[in-house]
Amino acid sequence: MLQQTLSERDRSLGERLYKIHEEIRANFPDLCRIAVALYDHETDILKTFAHSTDGISPISFYQAKLSEAHSLQEIAKTNQTRIIDDLTTQESQKAHSTKLLESGYKSSMTMPIIFNDHLYGFLFFNSPKKNFFSDIRCATIKAYAGVISLLVVNEMQTLTTFRGAVQTAREFSRQRDEETGNHLERMSRYAHLIALELAPKYKKADDWVEYIFQFTPLHDVGKVAVPDEILLKPGRLTDDEYDVMKTHVQKGGQIISLMRREFGLDSVNFFDMLNNIVLYHHEALDGSGYPYGLKGDEIPLESRICAVADIFDALTSKRPYKNAWSNGDTMQWLLDNAGERLDTECVQALNKHMDEVRKIQAEFEEDFIG
Structure with missing residues (x-):
C-alpha cells in the first residue's frame, strides 16, 4: 500500500x-x-x-x-x-x-x-x-518518517521550482515595474493572516493556508506581457491603455499553464487555487471588476483574499506617482468598500491583525521605489 x-x-x-x-x-x-x-x-x-x-x-x-x-x-x-x-x-x-x-x-x-x-x-x-x-517501535516509525520526509521535501521542492520559474519571468518585468520583491513578500503575508483567520469557518486545512501564502506572490505574473509605455506610465492611463493593462490577467493564466506543462509540474497540488488567484484577483463583489465581471460568491475565496491583501499593500506603498497612505486611512478605505467591491470577512480579518501587519511592514520595508 x-x-x-x-x-x-x-x-x-x-x-x-x-x-x-x-x-x-x-x-x-x-x-x-x-x-x-x-x-x-x-x-x-x-x-x-x-x-x-x-x-x-x-x-x-x-x-x-x-x-x-x-x-x-x-x-x-x-x-x-x-x-x-x-x-x-x-x-x-x-x-x-x-x-x-x-x-x-x-x-x-x-x-x-x-x-x-x-x-x-x-x-x-x-x-x-x-x-x-520503544526502540522497536521507533525503528519502524523512523522508516515511515523517512518516507514522509521525502514526500514533504518533494512537495516543497516542486513548489519552489514552480514559483522560481514564474518569479524568474516576473523578475524580467520587475526592473521596469513599480512593484518590488518586498511588495510580494508583504502582500503574501497579509494574505496568510487573512487565510488563517477564515480557514476554520470555511473548513479549510492548514495546507490550504500555506498555499495561499505560496501562490499569492504570483498573482500579477501576466504583467510581463504589458508594454513598457503602459506599465511604466507615471500618470493615469487612458481607457484604451487601461484595457491593455487588464489583459495581464489572461496573459498570467496562459503563462502559468505553459510553465506547468513545460516544466512537468503537473504534480503541483492546489493548482486550481493558483489559477483562481491569477485569473480572478481583480474581480469585485458588485461585478465591477475584470476580466469576467464575476459577482459575490462567484469569486473564489482565495481570489477575494488576494484582492484585499494586494490593495492594502498597494495603497500603503509609495510609488513614483503617489505617496504611501497610512495604515489607518487604507483600512478605512477597505472598510468603506467592504461588501461592495471587497469581501467583508477578508477586510475584517486583516483589520483584526493590524499588529502583525505592522511587524510585516517593519521586516519587509520598502526600498526607494516601493
Whole structure:
C-alpha cells in the first residue's frame, strides 16, 4: 500500500499522510497523531501544514518562532530524534504543549525534516500511552518518517521550482515595474493572516493556508506581457491603455499553464487555487471588476483574499506617482468598500491583525521605489 500511496501524485500531501498513518496503525494502533510543520527561513516562523489525527486535531492554524523553541532548535542543529516518554512531566507552558496534554497525548517523538543541510520543518508523532516510543517501535516509525520526509521535501521542492520559474519571468518585468520583491513578500503575508483567520469557518486545512501564502506572490505574473509605455506610465492611463493593462490577467493564466506543462509540474497540488488567484484577483463583489465581471460568491475565496491583501499593500506603498497612505486611512478605505467591491470577512480579518501587519511592514520595508 505504501508504494501505491507514494505514486498517487494527484492526492494532496495530507491525504497521503493519512494513508501512511493507516498503515502504521495496523501494527501500532496507539500511534494516534502524525503532524508536519513547515519552517519559513525568511521570518523564522514554524507553522502547521498537514496532519493525520485520530479525532480532532489538537493543533491547527498555529505558528511560532523557531528561535523561541529551544528544544526544536537543538533537534534541527543536531539532526537528532527527540522522544518524550511522559508529556505530563514537562514544565513547558507553551500553547501547543498544553493542547497536546488536553487532548490526552502522553508521549511524543519529534524529528527534523532536513535535506541537503536545509531545514524544511519537523515531523511530530504522538500517542496517548506513556513510554510508547520503544526502540522497536521507533525503528519502524523512523522508516515511515523517512518516507514522509521525502514526500514533504518533494512537495516543497516542486513548489519552489514552480514559483522560481514564474518569479524568474516576473523578475524580467520587475526592473521596469513599480512593484518590488518586498511588495510580494508583504502582500503574501497579509494574505496568510487573512487565510488563517477564515480557514476554520470555511473548513479549510492548514495546507490550504500555506498555499495561499505560496501562490499569492504570483498573482500579477501576466504583467510581463504589458508594454513598457503602459506599465511604466507615471500618470493615469487612458481607457484604451487601461484595457491593455487588464489583459495581464489572461496573459498570467496562459503563462502559468505553459510553465506547468513545460516544466512537468503537473504534480503541483492546489493548482486550481493558483489559477483562481491569477485569473480572478481583480474581480469585485458588485461585478465591477475584470476580466469576467464575476459577482459575490462567484469569486473564489482565495481570489477575494488576494484582492484585499494586494490593495492594502498597494495603497500603503509609495510609488513614483503617489505617496504611501497610512495604515489607518487604507483600512478605512477597505472598510468603506467592504461588501461592495471587497469581501467583508477578508477586510475584517486583516483589520483584526493590524499588529502583525505592522511587524510585516517593519521586516519587509520598502526600498526607494516601493
